[in-house]
Amino acid sequence: MWHIAKREIYDNLNSLRFALTTVLLLGLMLINAIVHLQEHPVRMQKYHDAATKSLNRLRDRTHLYQIAQEGPGYLYKKPSSLHFCADGGEDFLADNVHGGFYAWATNDLAGFWQLDYMPATLNRKNIRPDTIKIDWGFVIGYVLSLIAILFTFDSISGEREHGTLRLTLANSVPRHTVLIGKFLGALVSISVPFTLAILMNLLVISTASEVQLGTDAWSRLGIILFIAMLYLCLFLALGLLVSSRVRQSAASLVILLLLWVTFVVFMPSTLASIASGFSASMTYDEFNERAIQRVNELRAEYDARLQDMPEHPARKMELGGEYVIKDVTERERLSHEYLTQQHAQIQLARSVTRVSPVVLVQHLLEVFAGTGFERHQQFVENVQRYAREYREFVTDMDRADPESLHIIGTYAGMSKKTISPESIPTFEDTLSLGRDFNAAAVDLLLLTLFLVVFLSGAFLAFVRVEV
Amino acid sequence: MLTVLIRRELLDNLMTFRFAVAVLIMLLLVVANTAVLIKDYERRLEAYNTALQTEDRRSQDLKTYSGGRLHVARPPNPLSIFNVGLDKRLGNEIWVSHSFVPTLWDTGTYKLTNPLLNLFTSIDIVFIFEVVLSLIALIFAYDAIAGERERGTLRLVVTHPVSRGQILLAKYISAMLCLLVPLLMSLLLAVILLTTSTVVSLSIGDFLRIGGIILSSIVYLSVFYLIGMLISAVTRRTGTALMLAMFVWGFWVLVYPNAVLAAIAPPQTSQPRMVSAYEEIKQIWEAFDRERKQFLANDAVPGEDPHLGMVGAGPNFNQIWGSGYHHEYFHRDSSTLRYDYHAVSNIDKLSEASKPQVPHAQDYYRFLGPQIVKAAERAWLVRKQALETIFVQPAIVDRILLRGSPVGMYDAATQAWAGTDLHGLRDFFEAARRYRRTLIDYYYDKNAFGAQQWFSADKGAVDWDSLPQFSFQRSDVAINAARAFPDICLLLIINLVLFIGIFWVFQRSEV
Numbered sequence: 001m002w003h004i005a006k007r008e009i010y011d012n013l014n015s016l017r018f019a020l021t022t023v024l025l026l027g028l029m030l031i032n033a034i035v036h037l038q039e040h041p042v043r044m045q046k047y048h049d050a051a052t053k054s055l056n057r058l059r060d061r062t063h064l065y066q067i068a069q070e071g072p073g074y075l076y077k078k079p080s081s082l083h084f085c086a087d088g089g090e091d092f093l094a095d096n097v098h099g100g101f102y103a104w105a106t107n108d109l110a111g112f113w114q115l116d117y118m119p120a121t122l123n124r125k126n127i128r129p130d131t132i133k134i135d136w137g138f139v140i141g142y143v144l145s146l147i148a149i150l151f152t153f154d155s156i157s158g159e160r161e162h163g164t165l166r167l168t169l170a171n172s173v174p175r176h177t178v179l180i181g182k183f184l185g186a187l188v189s190i191s192v193p194f195t196l197a198i199l200m201n202l203l204v205i206s207t208a209s210e211v212q213l214g215t216d217a218w219s220r221l222g223i224i225l226f227i228a229m230l231y232l233c234l235f236l237a238l239g240l241l242v243s244s245r246v247r248q249s250a251a252s253l254v255i256l257l258l259l260w261v262t263f264v265v266f267m268p269s270t271l272a273s274i275a276s277g278f279s280a281s282m283t284y285d286e287f288n289e290r291a292i293q294r295v296n297e298l299r300a301e302y303d304a305r306l307q308d309m310p311e312h313p314a315r316k317m318e319l320g321g322e323y324v325i326k327d328v329t330e331r332e333r334l335s336h337e338y339l340t341q342q343h344a345q346i347q348l349a350r351s352v353t354r355v356s357p358v359v360l361v362q363h364l365l366e367v368f369a370g371t372g373f374e375r376h377q378q379f380v381e382n383v384q385r386y387a388r389e390y391r392e393f394v395t396d397m398d399r400a401d402p403e404s405l406h407i408i409g410t411y412a413g414m415s416k417k418t419i420s421p422e423s424i425p426t427f428e429d430t431l432s433l434g435r436d437f438n439a440a441a442v443d444l445l446l447l448t449l450f451l452v453v454f455l456s457g458a459f460l461a462f463v464r465v466e467v
Numbered sequence: 468m469l470t471v472l473i474r475r476e477l478l479d480n481l482m483t484f485r486f487a488v489a490v491l492i493m494l495l496l497v498v499a500n501t502a503v504l505i506k507d508y509e510r511r512l513e514a515y516n517t518a519l520q521t522e523d524r525r526s527q528d529l530k531t532y533s534g535g536r537l538h539v540a541r542p543p544n545p546l547s548i549f550n551v552g553l554d555k556r557l558g559n560e561i562w563v564s565h566s567f568v569p570t571l572w573d574t575g576t577y578k579l580t581n582p583l584l585n586l587f588t589s590i591d592i593v594f595i596f597e598v599v600l601s602l603i604a605l606i607f608a609y610d611a612i613a614g615e616r617e618r619g620t621l622r623l624v625v626t627h628p629v630s631r632g633q634i635l636l637a638k639y640i641s642a643m644l645c646l647l648v649p650l651l652m653s654l655l656l657a658v659i660l661l662t663t664s665t666v667v668s669l670s671i672g673d674f675l676r677i678g679g680i681i682l683s684s685i686v687y688l689s690v691f692y693l694i695g696m697l698i699s700a701v702t703r704r705t706g707t708a709l710m711l712a713m714f715v716w717g718f719w720v721l722v723y724p725n726a727v728l729a730a731i732a733p734p735q736t737s738q739p740r741m742v743s744a745y746e747e748i749k750q751i752w753e754a755f756d757r758e759r760k761q762f763l764a765n766d767a768v769p770g771e772d773p774h775l776g777m778v779g780a781g782p783n784f785n786q787i788w789g790s791g792y793h794h795e796y797f798h799r800d801s802s803t804l805r806y807d808y809h810a811v812s813n814i815d816k817l818s819e820a821s822k823p824q825v826p827h828a829q830d831y832y833r834f835l836g837p838q839i840v841k842a843a844e845r846a847w848l849v850r851k852q853a854l855e856t857i858f859v860q861p862a863i864v865d866r867i868l869l870r871g872s873p874v875g876m877y878d879a880a881t882q883a884w885a886g887t888d889l890h891g892l893r894d895f896f897e898a899a900r901r902y903r904r905t906l907i908d909y910y911y912d913k914n915a916f917g918a919q920q921w922f923s924a925d926k927g928a929v930d931w932d933s934l935p936q937f938s939f940q941r942s943d944v945a946i947n948a949a950r951a952f953p954d955i956c957l958l959l960i961i962n963l964v965l966f967i968g969i970f971w972v973f974q975r976s977e978v
Contacts, residue, residue, distance in 0.1 A: 017714070031729050035729045092583065092586050119583075122582075125571075125803060129869060131728055133725075138725070250610065258489075261602065266590060270499055276584055342581045342582075
C-alpha cells in the first residue's frame, strides 16, 4: 500500500498541477494574511474605543435610580482574532445591542431602559465592486475542493485508459489497498502545499505585533485544520468514486466539475434564497405598530387605575413603579420576539443549505473562528444574560438599603445611596469552546456522514470496477 | 470543404455526453435562479410601492413650503435579474429640498423585511454564465486540437487539401454553434419566465437591452472557447491541456476577481483631501450664517424679541407664534462631506400677539431662501469634486483592475446594458438633482420664500398638486449600448488576438 501511495506522490509532485496548486494556495493565503493584518487592528481599535466610551458613561452614573433608569448603554460585540478564518458576513450583522431608554416622562415617572436590537448599519455609500472575501473559508471551501477534484478525477479512469491499472492489479495486492494507496497519495500531495500555505499564513499573522493569538485561538485553529482535512478527504473520495464509475477520465472530470459547480457555487445561495421564502418574519412596520399599540394599552390601563384610586401616595407610587416595569418588560418582549422571528427565518434557511458540504464547512469555520450568525446569536445571549445580571444588581442594591421603600421604577421609592462605579457589573462578551462544539455538532456529524458515504461509495465502485 | 468539416465537428460535439450535461445543468441553474430572482424582485417592488404610499401620506401632512421634505424613491430595476450590480446595495430613498444637493451618499433605505437576509448572497443570471458558461467552453475546447493529435486523426485531416486556417475556423464555428444551444435555451427560458410573471413588466427597450446582454454573453463565451483552444494547440497531451485549462479557469473566474482588490491595497482614503474639502464647505456655510445673523441684527423687530422667535426657536416659541413646530439645524457629516442648513417650520395657528411679526418673518425668509440655495450650490461645486476624487475614482480604479479578467469585462458590459452599473445608478441621482431644480423653480414661481405659507399654515395648507411629480426614466438603450461598448470591444479584441495566436501556433506545430 505504501508503495502505491509513494508512487502516486512522486507522480503528483512532478506534475504541473502540483506546481500550480502550490502557487495558487500560497498566493491566496498570503493575500489573506496581509489583508487581516491591515484590517484587524482597525477593527480592534474601533471596538475598544466604542466599548471604553460606553463603559465610561456607565461609570459616570452614581445614583441607583439613574443606573436603573438609564441602563448600561451600548454593548459591543468583541471582534474575533480569527476573523481571517471566516468572515461570516459580519458586515450584515449588528455589532452592538443598545441598552437604553425611550425618553418619556410623566407624573414623576420616566421610561426605563430596555434592550434594543438594532439591525446592522449597512454601508450604503460603498460603490466599490462586490467580491467574495478571501478568508480561509473561501480557500478551503472553494479552492481546495476544486484542487481535490483535479487531483483525483483521473486517478482510476486515467490508469484504466493507459492500461496501468491492469498491471497494478496483476500484482498480488488487494483492491482496497490500491484504493487506499491512491487516496493517501492524493491526500499527502495536496496536504503538502496546503500545509505550507497555512504555515506561511500563520507565520505572517502571528509574528506581527498587532495581532495576538492566545492558546484558545491556537486550539481553535487546530480544530479548523482538522475540519479542512475532513473536507479535503470528502472531495477526494467523491473524485475517486466518480473516477471509478466512469470509463473516460474526460467524462469523469466533466461530471465532477459540474457537481462541484452545483454544490459549491450555486446550492448555498440558491437554496438559501428559496428556503428563506418558506417562512416570513414580521415587517418592521408591523412590529412597530404592535409595540405602539401594546404600550398605549398599558398606558391606558395605568391611567384608568390611577383615576379609580383614592388619594394615597404610597399606593400611587407602587402603581407607578409597576407600570414602568411592565412597560419596559413588554417593549423588550416584543422586540425580542421580532428578533427571534428574524433569526428563525435565517436558521431555517441555513439548515436547508446543509445539503451542500461547502456550507457545512463554512458553518463550522464560522463557529470555530467566532464569527458569523452562530456567534451573533451567542452575543445576543451574552447580552441578555448581562441584562438580567444588571437588573439583579439594581434590585440587590436597593434591597441592601434599609431606608429604601423598595419600589423599583420610581425615583422616590428607590435607594438614594451613591453606588461606587466599580461595583456596577460590566459587560463581558465571551466565547466558550464548549458551546461552540454544541453548535457545531450537527454540522460536524453531517460532514462525517458525507465523508463515510462517499468513501464507501468509492470503495464499492472500485471493487466492482472491470479493468 | 469548410461546410463538410463543420458538419463533422458539429456531429462530433452534439453527440457527446458533455453536451447533454452542459445543456441540462444550464437549464436547471438558470430556471431555478430566475424563479428566485423574480421572487426577490417582487419583494423589492412591494417595498418600493409601500415607500411611495408612505410618501403620499407624508406629503399630505406638509402644510408649509419650508416643511417640504419631499422623498424620492428609486424603483428596483427589472433587469437587475440579469445582473444586479449596485441596484440592491445602494440606498434607494433620498429627500429633495432646496437646501442641499442630493447625491448617492445621502440616501436612506426603505425598510426591508428581514435585514439579516443580506447574509445570503444572491446569484444573478450573468453570474451563472460567468461561472458555468466559461467552464463549459473550456471543457469543449481542451481536446479540440490536442485530442485529435493524440488520436492521430489530425494527421488524416491535414493530408486533405484544406488549409489549416480552415480547419481551425471549422472547429471554432461548430463548437460555438454547439455552445450557443445551452446559452440561448436557458436565456430563452429565463425570458419566458420573466414575461409570464405578473410583477415584471418589460418594455421594448428592455428586450433590446436583454439582446445586448445576449450579445455580450456570446462574445464572452467565445473568449473562453478560444483560451481553451489555445491551450489545446500549445500542449501535446489532452491531460495536460485539461489541467491547464482548469487552472486557468479557476484563476480567472474564481480567484482573480475576488483576490485582486484585496491584493492591491486600495489607495488610503485621501484624508487630507477630505478634511480640506470639508473645511471649504464649512466656510461657505459659515459665511452664509454670518450674513443671516447680520440680516437679523439690522432688521430690528419692534418688541421684546428681536430674533422673531423663530430663529433658534427658544422655549417661548409657542407663546409667540401659537401652535406648531420649528426646527433649525445644521446637518453635518464629515464622512460624506455633508454640511447644510435647514430651517423647517410649521405653524398651525398664529397667535394674535405674533401677527404683527409676520411681515418681518416674511422679509427674513425672502432673504434667507435664495441665500440658502446659493450657498448650497456653492458647497455642491466643492463637494462634487471632492466626492469624485475620494469615492468615485477608487471605485473606477477597482473596476479597471477587475477588467484584468474577461469575467470583469463581461460583468461590466452586462451591468452597463442592464443599467445597474455606477452610471446607471448615478442617472437616478442626476434625476433627483434635476427635480430639486424643479422644486426651486416652483418656489420662485409661487414666490414661496416670501410667502406666509413658507412657515405658517394659518391661511390654509400649501397646495402641492401644481408641483410636477418626480419621475425617473432609465437611460435610453443607445446610452446603455454606448456604455457597454468599450467592454464589448475589449472582449472582441481579445477574441481576435487569441484567434491569431492559435492560428500562429497551429501553423507552426507538428502534427
